[in-house]
């Protein structure tokens with residue numbers, strides 16, 4: 348299935364083989380190599396140190412840091428204005444134009460904790476207002492194919508030793524469609540550098556018209572079912588799934604789900620093949636240490652499971668900020684991108700059961716206009732009981748987790764989900780659809796409430812169970828304590844990624860000798 352049929356780049360292979368000639372480099376001694384261990388370039392289109400549109404931004408800030416104890420991890424990100432503004436950026440390399448992709452410089456930023464970030468410096472592609480993906484009106488940038496092909500090609504170039512950097516990665520770890528072309532560029536130039544693609548959300552695939560092949564540097568021979576073609580278009584994500592050495596996603600349940608037609612978004616066939624090869628893995632995300640209700644500076648007051656006084660202070664702050672009346676009933680929250688995936692329509696439909704149970708609901712989110720409008724109408728219809736804020740606000744989000752009793756998360760699918768972990772850590776019990784990472788991180792009836800049918804009725808029945816539990820102080824206290832003591836650190840999944848890297852790197856030599864002999 349792998350299309351690595353060209354003559355590999357000899358110089359790179361020899362460098363890697365020299366570097367990985369020792370037993371430990373083949374993973375025989377685990378991953379305890381320290382910061383002088385394998386050089387990993389973590390390629391991402393968002394990182395919450397600079398700019399975040401969703402969960403990927405948080406994972407990109409946390410996972411490279413969790414891996415630093417054992418790996419020499421550096422990050423590559425487009426040089427958006429949010430990345431460069433007010434920072435010391437040293438130009439350390441230059442990459443040539445290729446195909447229809449412009450030349451760019453490589454800038455180095457040293458973050459306060461020592462993490463090194465390389466920025467792809469190309470103002471014509473990245474120096475714009477808006478988010479990494481859309482303009483201020485919410486429209487996709489029309490040149491997103493070039494913007495993210497340039498990111499991917501920069502990663503492949505650096506892995507091939509181009510650009511004159513004094514640091515050359517041993518392995519690329521790419522994330523979602525914006526960097527998923529990097530493994531393909533490596534394969535097309537015959538590079539032996541291994542790559543790992545993490546899928547944070549299969550629903551976003553980076554699909555572009557067939558007439559962009561030349562601009563993007565896709566060889567005509569790769570525009571086929573065993574390559575990057577997806578129903579007549581170029582699929583960046585499929586390129587990554589097809590060419591990466593290994594594919595991971597962010598929970599075991601989602602890794603299983605995406606091999607089925609219901610969740611596979613048309614890629615289930617290829618994903619089944621990768622799974623059969625033992626190349627599809629599920630590693631659940633962690634949450635970083637800033638999510639600590641005792642010390643979080645964003646909160647109105649700190650608290651822990653043995654003293655929930657501060658939680659009540661946060662509930663008061665939320666009620667005030669969202670225009671809710673004083674109440675002793677249950678407070679439900681939603682903190683979410685307002686998109687179909689997240690089942691926002693189901694949460695709207697469940698409002699009746701929440702209000703009937705004497706509860707209130709506070710919603711923070713932004714996204715599709717139809718959901719923003721519907722939620723604002725709901726708040727107007729139930730003043731004092733439903734509060735809605737359209738926007739993206741870290742402090743409000745943290746206060747909502749801290750102040751609410753329950754978090755609604757009826758996602759139709761959820762690769763991992765972070766909000767349900769934050770909520771549990773802050774003593775807010777998630778009411779969630781039993782899917783993907785939600786099924787893997789919530790214990791039904793112990794740390795939250797799961798329901799199996801993603802419908803208004805399914806959610807309403809779980810809301811009923813939550814309201815019922817709220818009536819028993821003892822039960823609530825037990826569940827809160829169980830939720831707050833869940834361990835969601837990065838340690839375990841960082842170790843799993845480390846093992847995977849070691850395995851992919853260790854395969855270099857055998858793969859090469861077979862090919863050399865051929």
Ligand SMILES: Nc1ncnc2c1ncn2[C@@H]1O[C@H](COP(=O)(O)OP(=O)(O)O[C@H]2O[C@H](CO)[C@@H](O)[C@H](O)[C@H]2O)[C@@H](O)[C@H]1O
Nearest residue numbers: 401402403547683684712738739740744762763764765766
């Ligand atoms: N209006 C707002 N204001 C402030 N903060 C807001 C906000 N709306 C959302 N957030 C924050 O954004 C994050 C959302 O993360 P999720 O993992 O839940 O979803 P997302 O779908 O973006 O990520 C995708 O990638 C991640 C990472 O792998 C997977 O966990 C997930 O399943 C997948 O869909 C949470 O930290 C939440 O607090």
